[in-house]
Amino acid sequence: MDLLIRNLPFILQGLAMTLGLALATLFFATIISFVLGTLATLRFGWLRVLVKVYVELFRDIPLIVNIFFVFFVAPLFGLELSPFAAVTVGLSVWGSANGIEIVRAGFNAVPKHQWQSAAALGLKTWEVYLFITGPQALRAILPPFVGLLTLLVQATSLGALVGVNEFFKVGQIIVERTTMMEGWNPAFTVYAAVLVTYFVICSTLTWFGRWLERRLKRDRPQIRSEAAPSAAPAAQLP
Amino acid sequence: MEFDVAYLTAQWPALMRGLWLTVQVSALSIVLSIAVGVLGAAVRVLQVPVLDKLVVGYVEFIRNTPLLAQLFFIFYGLPGLGLRLSLFWSGVLCLTVWAGAYQIENVRGGLETVGRGLREAAFSLGLSPWRYFRLVAAPMAIRVGLPSMLNTSISLLKNSSYLQAIGLAELTYVAIDRISMDFRTIEMFSAICVIYLALVLTLSFLASRLEYRLNAPFRH
Numbered sequence: 001m002d003l004l005i006r007n008l009p010f011i012l013q014g015l016a017m018t019l020g021l022a023l024a025t026l027f028f029a030t031i032i033s034f035v036l037g038t039l040a041t042l043r044f045g046w047l048r049v050l051v052k053v054y055v056e057l058f059r060d061i062p063l064i065v066n067i068f069f070v071f072f073v074a075p076l077f078g079l080e081l082s083p084f085a086a087v088t089v090g091l092s093v094w095g096s097a098n099g100i101e102i103v104r105a106g107f108n109a110v111p112k113h114q115w116q117s118a119a120a121l122g123l124k125t126w127e128v129y130l131f132i133t134g135p136q137a138l139r140a141i142l143p144p145f146v147g148l149l150t151l152l153v154q155a156t157s158l159g160a161l162v163g164v165n166e167f168f169k170v171g172q173i174i175v176e177r178t179t180m181m182e183g184w185n186p187a188f189t190v191y192a193a194v195l196v197t198y199f200v201i202c203s204t205l206t207w208f209g210r211w212l213e214r215r216l217k218r219d220r221p222q223i224r225s226e227a228a229p230s231a232a233p234a235a236q237l238p
Numbered sequence: 239m240e241f242d243v244a245y246l247t248a249q250w251p252a253l254m255r256g257l258w259l260t261v262q263v264s265a266l267s268i269v270l271s272i273a274v275g276v277l278g279a280a281v282r283v284l285q286v287p288v289l290d291k292l293v294v295g296y297v298e299f300i301r302n303t304p305l306l307a308q309l310f311f312i313f314y315g316l317p318g319l320g321l322r323l324s325l326f327w328s329g330v331l332c333l334t335v336w337a338g339a340y341q342i343e344n345v346r347g348g349l350e351t352v353g354r355g356l357r358e359a360a361f362s363l364g365l366s367p368w369r370y371f372r373l374v375a376a377p378m379a380i381r382v383g384l385p386s387m388l389n390t391s392i393s394l395l396k397n398s399s400y401l402q403a404i405g406l407a408e409l410t411y412v413a414i415d416r417i418s419m420d421f422r423t424i425e426m427f428s429a430i431c432v433i434y435l436a437l438v439l440t441l442s443f444l445a446s447r448l449e450y451r452l453n454a455p456f457r458h
Contacts (some may be wrong), residue, residue, distance in 0.1 A: 036309065060438040061431055064400040065410055069431075072423045154304035161306075161403060168307055182450040188318030195303050202302035 004187055004193065007174050014170030016195075017084075021156040021166055024088045026149060029095030036096065037103025038129065051100060058097035063155060066090045072163045087159040095152050102148065106141035107133060139216045146209030150202045157198075170192060243329040246425045249416055255411035263326065264395045264410060267333035271388065273396065274334060275341025282342065283349050293342060300339035300404060305400055308332055313404045329401040329408075344390060348383020349375065381452050388445040392438055399434075409433060 006009065009149035040051040042213050060067065067090035074081045074089075081089065110133045118132040173193040278293045300308070312335075313328040323331060350376045360370040402411035413426040 043346040057435075060394040060396070060435055060442075062410065062434060064399045064402065065413075065427070065430060065434065068410075068414060070425050072417060073427065076423060150302065154302075156307045157304040168304065168310075170309075172310070185318065187310075188316070191307060191315040194307050195299075195311055197309060198303045199299055203298060206298075206302055 003178060003189070005176065007170075011167070011170055012127055013208065014165060014167040017159075017165055018153070018156050018167040021084065021087060021159055022149070022153045023092070023166065024084075025091040025095055025152050025156070028092035028154065029090065029099050029148075029170070030145075032092065032096035037100040038107070040100065040104050041107045042125075050074065055097045055100050058093050063090070063094050064158060066094055067162060083163045084158065085160060087164055091152060091155055091158075092119045094155070095148060098148055098151070099145065102141055102144045103137070105146070106137040106139075107235050109140040128224025142212035142216065143209050144211060146205060150205045150209070153202055153205065165196070241428075242425055245420070245422050245431055249266060249422075249429075250302050250427075252412050252416070252432070253409065255406060256409040257433060259326075259406065260395075260398050260408040262402065263329050263333065263406070264398045267330050267337060268391045270334040271341050271390070272345075274338030275345045276339065277388070278342035279345035279349055284348050296340045297342055300336055303445035305336050305412055306403060308336060309400055309404060324430070325401075325404060325406045328344065328404065329398070329406050332401075333394055333398060336397070337390055340390045340393075341387060344386040345379070347386065348379035348381075351382045352378050358374065365380070385445070385449055387398060388441070389450070392441050392445070395437060395441065396434065 008033050036054065040048050067087055070081065070084040070090040071083065072091075073088060073237070114132055114136065115128060118128040123132065156166055157168040159166045160172060163169075164174075171190050175187050175190050179187075278297070281289050281293050284290075309328075309332045312323075312332045316323070356374055356378075357370060360374050361367075365373065387453075398408060399410040401408055402414060405411065407415075409430055412429045417423050417426050
């Protein structure tokens with residue numbers, strides 16, 4: 001306990017860094033997910049294949065390898081990325097690969113007659129997306145997207161492996177420092193505290209996601225003609 | 239910076255040793271995590287008092303904490319309690335505990351699709367609980383739960399790369415280790431990406447074949 005109080009400023013810095021990583025990643029992953037995910041629902045076969053390749057590639061390669069790849073390979077092409085930037089890129093690519101699937105499933109969950117009616121009324125494609133199917137798809141997209149956010153927060157801990165001083169790395173440093181300077185090993189306490197902190201953050205997010213899902217389900221106007229669109233499947237595991 | 243094939247062939251045996259370790263750790267953990275999943279799901283479905291609350295807590299805790307922190311807690315933290323495991327078994331324990339939480343949910347999802355009416359019908363026809371489970375519940379639950387169970391198993395294989403962080407010489411560790419010595423970055427990353435992709439795609443393919451076979455009675 002004394003150890004935690006002494007290192008409090010350091011720990012808070014780590015938490016801020018974790019938050020920064022998570023927000024930066026969320027920002028880029030969301031943009032990529034929505035752009036590519038929406039494009040993949042358009043009627044261009046080749047585009048769909050390209051997006052599919054992107055999704056499969058970055059979901060099937062372990063996330064760690066992905067981050068190391070960005071970290072080690074970018075400098076070879078003259079791109080001097082800071083560890084923070086490298087992790088943001090690696091996580092965004094991985095997160096968006098999962099996000100694209102969520103967005104695509106969200107659009108697929110919109111009943112077909114919505115598209116057909118909109119088209120029959122003479123709406124242009126972008127109008128259909130913006131005013132008709134988009135808002136409906138969003139209901140199916142948001143809850144699993146919050147789930148993805150919790151996975152991203154957890155994945156920011158990988159920043160520790162390439163030297164970002166985020167929350168997990170701070171824990172690691174405290175353990176090492178105490179072992180060397182004070183001659184006792186606080187690993188059990190520190191890592192337990194780290195786990196509990198992550199748990200509090202992530203389970204709050206998870207809880208928020210479930211609340212959002214219930215809420216959106218309750219507000220949905222009942223459509224009788226077709227089975228109500230089901231929520232998009234949750235993001236695949238890390 | 240040209241692609242050095244000779245370097246890669248020279249390092250191939252080392253990579254294969256790493257791959258072998260990856261496969262061993264993953265296979266062992268997959269089997270154990272499915273065992274955890276079945277046991278945990280049984281506890282939840284049968285609503286064993288106290289224990290089922292513990293299982294819920296376990297699942298929630300694992301799903302809401304980073305695997306890396308769990309790994310460090312197991313490898314560096316548990317010796318503080320007097321539990322000292324080798325690198326290999328720490329890895330197996332960590333992956334089993336992690337994937338077990340997801341498997342519990344997968345198996346439970348499968349079991350819950352088996353309706354209450356079916357159980358009552360089976361019992362009123364005089365089936366014993368064991369025969370009900372074997373002849374009625376399991377065949378249905380497997381068909382529903384299997385895809386997600388296989389997905390979790392594939393994730394486990396990918397996540398075995400986390401074990402490089404504690405120094406287990408599996409595939410990713412070997413690659414990073416060689417990169418820091420020889421700087422043959424592109425060669426090594428291409429090699430392990432291809433190996434991981436081949437493993438994951440092969441498993442996904444086998445998984446889809448298995449699902450197809452299992453659903454044979456329901457195809458027209």
